[in-house]
Amino acid sequence: MPPSADKRRAILDGALGTFARDGYTRASIDAISAAAGVSTRTIYNHFADKSHLFATVIEESAGRVADAQLDLLDRHLRKVTDLEADLVAFALAWLRSTTGFEDHFLLVRQVNAEARHIPPAAIDAWQENGPRRVQRVLGERLTELAERGLLRVPDPRRAAVHFMMLISAHNPSFRADRVPDSELDDLAAAGVHAFLYGYHPGNPPVG
Amino acid sequence: MPPSADKRRAILDGALGTFARDGYTRASIDAISAAAGVSTRTIYNHFADKSHLFATVIEESAGRVADAQLDLLDRHLRKVTDLEADLVAFALAWLRSTTGFEDHFLLVRQVNAEARHIPPAAIDAWQENGPRRVQRVLGERLTELAERGLLRVPDPRRAAVHFMMLISAHNPSFRADRVPDSELDDLAAAGVHAFLYGYHPGNPPVG
DNA sequence: CAAGTAGTACAACGAGCGTTGTAGTTTCGG
DNA sequence: CCGAAACTACAACGCTCGTTGTACTACTTG
Incomplete structure (x- = not known):
């Protein structure tokens, strides 16, 4: 019996x-066993x-979240026709997907706070299995768009x-306060607009 | 004797x-008293x-950090002559100033993790006394630049x-890993460039 | 059905912690 | 220089926690 x-x-x-x-410290084994x-x-x-x-928890959870995000990347950024509209749709889907992984992102904040008390190997396993994978692929999609002349992506x-x-810029110093659903569209649209055109008055060029 | x-x-x-x-949890009163x-x-x-x-610690520390940042805002964004160069200089000064407040930003991460266990009034006092004050003033400076026709700032x-x-974009998911000094210039320059021109291929307009 | 092992309930341990009380010592204003 | 009170050292309290051992139950597999 395994x-x-x-x-x-x-x-x-x-x-x-x-x-x-x-x-980590406040979570007692008793509380975890009860929750489980x-x-x-x-x-x-075990x-x-x-x-x-x-x-194990952080690495496993990061893997599942990264899988979901890679899925979104595939679905939204493989065939882009209207650059700004498609980026906004992607940003919105991205923001909405975080709702399903609230515990994970809470846990990430715990890791950020506890960093000094977590072995570097565990940190690295998490980063590699999660965020870095996603960043790489997003970078690849942006590069593809650059090769089609839709973006300029030096790095x-x-x-x-x-x-x-940019698309998740709500409260830089306090990530715990939620974005009201009614502001999600604005957040995504403003983020994508800034990503594309910045704040220079000449942009957007044809505006 | 008070x-x-x-x-x-x-x-x-x-x-x-x-x-x-x-x-918060791991820090014992004994350890604090020894450190003090x-x-x-x-x-x-007391x-x-x-x-x-x-x-008290978070509110007080946030106040001092905000004062220092407001000082930087005053020194760099009151009289702007070369927009991009002045913004980069400001961004660099901003990033370098964080070195002097490492404990504070560590503490902010603790607050983010502990949010559920901190009374909302304390969170609000911190936010108002620190980050929000700075965001408001930075917003005012950017608005001034917009009024001079140097930026377009709808919000x-x-x-x-x-x-x-943008200027502090290093590792979104793990703020604990430090930016090497050698990369600070790049980080500031790339952040300001993205802020001004975004990633649209038409920008910057004059190339 | 028989056996072995995963799982459970429960008690026990040693340690650490927040907080308070107490008695003695230092410090400073009048 | 004297007295109040700020400070210190120290012990004690009740509580929580991580971890382990033990004896019992449940389940699966051969």
Whole structure:
């Protein structure tokens, strides 16, 4: 009888929510086991200790989020016909998708806060398995658009980061405060507009 | 003999560093008192409890950082002659100034992670006393530039946020990894260029 | 059906923490 | 120089937590 994959899944799900909401230190093994519907002992049968559980949770969750985002990239930026409209549609889909992964992005903020207390290897596994993968592919799509003459992209990775920051620019210092649904369209449209034309008065050229 | 202002300052300084590095939960009163060179009892003579101490630390620190940033705004964006060069100089000064406030920005990440466990009033006091003040003034400066015909700024607050995000766009998901000094110039220059001209191939207009 | 193992409930441990009380010491204004 | 009160050192309290051991139950597989 091998350790059950179902229990493992339940533990990871419960741990994600608990770590995300309470942070590493505050999240007790008891609380995680309760959230997972599992005994504390079972957690220790699946994971060596709390820190290994945490590292597994963040890497696994980042992988799933990155998969979803890569899917969005594929669906929106493979065939672009109306540059600005398609970028806005993509930005909106991107923003809306974050609603389904709230615990994950909460957890990312926990990682940012706890960085000093997390082994660099775990940080790197998370970054590589998640954000960096997405940034690379977004950079590739932007490069394709540049090759079609629709953009000017001297540094794909930087352009990808600029794009992501602009479309999610709500409150730079406090990511926890939510964007009201009614402002999502504005946020995406303004972000894409700034990404394309900046704030120089000559732009957009034909405006 | 009123409670000593020196001791209060020492407590706030020690608490800032300890909270910033270890987070609210992990930072023990013993560790804070040791960092401050003060007995634990003195902390409780100055502050009601740990949570009030934390709220005071973040608000106070945010105020000092905001003052420094407002100073930079005054020095760089009052008289602009060469738009792009002056913005790059401002961006660089801004980025360099963060080096002197590392503990503060660490603390901000802790607040982002702990948001659910901090009273909304404390969050608001921090936001108002710090980031929002700076965003408003940056918005005003950008508006002045727009009135001189140097920019097109439909929404000052949004433009301010876009500017700040673009010039500090290093790793969106992991703010803890430092920008090497050698890349600061590139970061500022690329951020300002994107802010002015975006990624549309027609820009910059005169090339 | 029989056996072995995953899972559970529960108790126990040692350690750390926030907070308070107390008694002694330092410091500073009058 | 004296007295009030700010400060310190220290012990104690009640609580929580990570982790482990143990004895019992449930399930799956041969």
